[in-house]
Amino acid sequence: MTVELDRRSHAYRPDLADIRLKSQVSAQRYTEGARAHVIVPVAHVSPRPEARSSIDTQALYGEDLTVFDVADGWAWVQLASDGYVGYLPENAISDGASNTTHLVTVPRSFVYPGADLRFPPVHSLSMMSRVTVTGLAETRGTAYALLDDGSAMIAAHLRPLGETASEDAVAVATSFLHTPYLWGGRSGFGIDCSGLVQMALAMTGKAAPRDSDQQAASLGQPIDPDHDVLQRGDLVFWKGHVGFLEDAQTLLHASGGTMYVTREPLQAAIDRIARLYGPPTGFRRP
Template sequence: MTDPRSVPDPDLATRSEPMQIMAPIVDLCRQPDGARDRQLLFGERVTVLRHDAEWRLIRAQKDGYCGFVQAKSLTACRDATHQVTARSTHVYLEGDLKSPEQLCLSFGSQLSAISETPTFIETPEGFVPRQHVHRLSDKADNPIDVARLFMGVPYLWGGNSAWGIDCSGLVQAALLACGTPCPGDSDQQLQSLGRTVAPGASYEPGDLLFWTGHVALVIDEHTIIHANAGHMAVAIENIDAAISRISAQGDGPVTGHKRLD
């Protein structure tokens, strides 16, 4: 059986139309008006596979994830030049921090610069502080540093933004920012990322630990950072304490240890 997250029903996928997200954040749903699977951010590219009344079946460019978004959340593609690298930022009406804000955008949102000044980039939507963006070609060096930007962000099932994120969303944001391809859900990440480390081996910075339905990023031999329902937030936790807590709450043992080298 094919996975509809990556291989939609061919009877439904009758188009191939490039578009991009025009809202700050959009739910990617299993069905029109269905449950959220993941989220997409401003400026992200998608391929529209089907028109369905007020909904569109799409495939996300960043990871191939398929699902439905509202048609009103899409617009024609522009070439992105920059990406938001602060946890979040405002888009201002003018190149003045006292001017009215037009949008609030999350880390990972993609922007098209029209012009640049020492303090702002100008986009079709307004002006964004230069301190909050980098060029798309400039990649982060360390996924742990990226994950730390989200410390305290509320846990949200299927979340991918600075206003709510889940375990696999955090790992994906951290890895994509460093130029490492990464799928959207933890089971996909376990299957496709890195190499398996033998049980009982030491933990190294940047390793991934998996449980059934959960993933965490190793900071050092003693600690992990993860978006988790125990804290209902992105938190740093002792590895042994996390393993015990997760087991005690009925979610089982560690099911995988992967190394991204």
């Protein structure tokens, strides 16, 4: 019996496939791909190379990826952070690994043309964006990280790569309260339910799959609310949805109902969601 590989995490098409999949899939040719990195604050990753295609996920500034194909202004890639496969605009990436040193650890932060918060920002970066810090400066008592392109960020908003930013994933998720809901969103500018879970866990040093069905199948350990005492940090799953427990009675999630990250009583959420999608499908402890 042949098992079809999940195209979200395996790069293969009839004409081309990741060479690592050569023994598992049939394609006209195989490639190792080429290293590249993201050079825009946020790049939408889609299942098809079309401007009006849905958003599956997002790639963030400084994020590394593998490029398997480029055609008609689109790059077919696999993200290094979570292995997600899809298409993004060719002009959103640059060749080679990023060589970054620091991670943005707040939901959103400005990038200034120099070490002064009075300067008009060049752009903004989301949590989990990666930058290269080359030095430090201080202006009127505020510490700045100087970046390799001459710009600057608030130093307190960054942490060296590999350094855990938080011990509490729920506290990270709480910092996103009122962030707009965005289908496929994975940034401080717009985020979906599974993106919030992935982002918050990443800040505590825990890797998580991107989509809620993948998280429900493999993240942490299943628990039974009829026998196990629910606690802060547990995950509640529905068909196509997931949220954190802020405590045993409170759900924290990116809600398509309110269209922003919100908290609400768990039982109220269960009752409301049941009318459209049924009861929870499972509970897990990451």
